[in-house]
Amino acid sequence: MGIYDAQHLKSFIVKVLTKQKVNEEDAAVVADALVRADLEGVGSHGISRLPVYSKRIKEGRFNANPTIAIEKKGSSVLTVDGDSGLGQVVAYRALQEGIPIAKETGVAAIGIRNSNHFGAASYYCQIACQENMAIIATTNAPPAIPPWGGKTAFLGTNPIAFGFPVTGQPDVIIDMSASIVAKGKIISAAREGISIPSDWAIGPDGEPTNDPKIALEGAVLPTGGVKGYGLALAVEILSGILTGAAFGPHIKSMYEEETLDPANIGHFFLLIDIEKFLPMEVFSGVLKTMLSEIKDSPKIQGVESILYPGERRAKSYQEKAVTGISLSTEVEQELQILARQLELAFPG
Structure with missing residues (x-):
């Protein structure tokens, strides 16, 4: 690697x-x-x-x-x-x-x-x-x-x-x-020779499998x-x-x-x-307010921060670019x- x-x-x-x-x-x-x-x-x-x-x-x-x-x-x-x-x-x-x-x-x-x-x-x-x-x-x-x-x-x-x-x-x-998962992840698992969670896919017989090669012969759930x-x-x-x-x-x-x-x-x-529909500054301003309120929502035990969709991608991009x-x-x-x-x- x-x-x-x-x-x-x-x-x-x-x-x-x-x-x-x-x-x-x-x-x-x-x-x-x-x-x-x-x-x-x-x-x-x-x-x-x-x-x-x-x-x-x-x-x-x-x-x-x-x-x-x-x-x-x-x-x-x-x-x-x-x-x-x-x-x-x-x-x-x-x-x-x-x-x-x-x-x-x-x-x-x-x-x-x-x-x-x-x-x-x-x-x-x-x-x-x-x-x-x-x-x-x-x-x-x-x-x-x-x-x-x-x-x-x-x-x-x-x-x-x-x-x-x-x-x-x-x-x-x-x-x-x-x-439940992108098929590309099953393809990657088969390439790397690692197992997958049994709730991802079924084999040709319709039964759950953790073997990605069998999953690729069957269907993703x-x-x-x-x-x-x-x-x-x-x-x-x-x-x-x-x-x-x-x-x-x-x-x-x-x-x-x-x-x-x-x-x-x-x-x-x-x-x-x-x-x-709206001036961009108005749309973005209200959206940012909503996202801020979402992130400030009470958290369940073990959760450090609440993310909205797009944050994880952006963080990964910034880190891996370096x-x-x-x-x-x-x-x-x-x-x-x-x-x-x-x-x-x-x-x-």
Whole structure:
């Protein structure tokens, strides 16, 4: 296990992707999204995903240079065809088109199809917050969650994220999957050869398991039982049906080796211009008052401080930007193999 400088890892990601014909601007977006996830303590969505991205680019399942088609429908709606590009690239370009529309009309709804895994949904919330926008961001994913009462994966982990800007302190960033845990954490556990809690997933027989490899053959359980199942279904409708993307078992996993078919993942963004509702200073001031009152709430025994969503990420980011990012031995080895394959140097 080693500790790595964030800028060195970003540079490495850019070199890997540009070596595979991704243009430098797009490569920088992917690098920023992946490394930010690691900085924020969400390594399951960080640089550990680079080897599989690279492999799928090589196979042609991920389009290194997509022709992203963005069409404006009415005054506030964008439909986007990502041409099987890297998910971060497709989503970032769509947001850049949507933000000016939201500033003009107050809202912008963006439906994206023919995309791929786009990393942590929180990344797009942070982009919106920098523009004083509130945002709801959703994406569907390959089948992972069974319908309530079933034992076969049908719906994706289907995260939904919310972002609300706060002046002078960490933004409120709520990023949660409909599953009890992100599938990436089970993938990471399988890679590292460690067990998982038995309430995370079931095996193909429908029984709980603490073996991540068996869990990956079965299904991840929804968070909150039937409520998580309902949330996953709602995100599937927004991200898959409404956008014209694939849904449920018709989405191809980037970890699936037996196909060259595109994943056709869908994303949905709703941008809201706060200034069209309240002056930003008023919105932020009242929000800060509420957050302060939340943090001052009486605490249960053993709790030192109450955090609001977004604080932990911001603290981790600040700390790791100085101390560096820790990568597991397994991830290090995969990245070193990738570097050798592309005749690049992995950061020391």
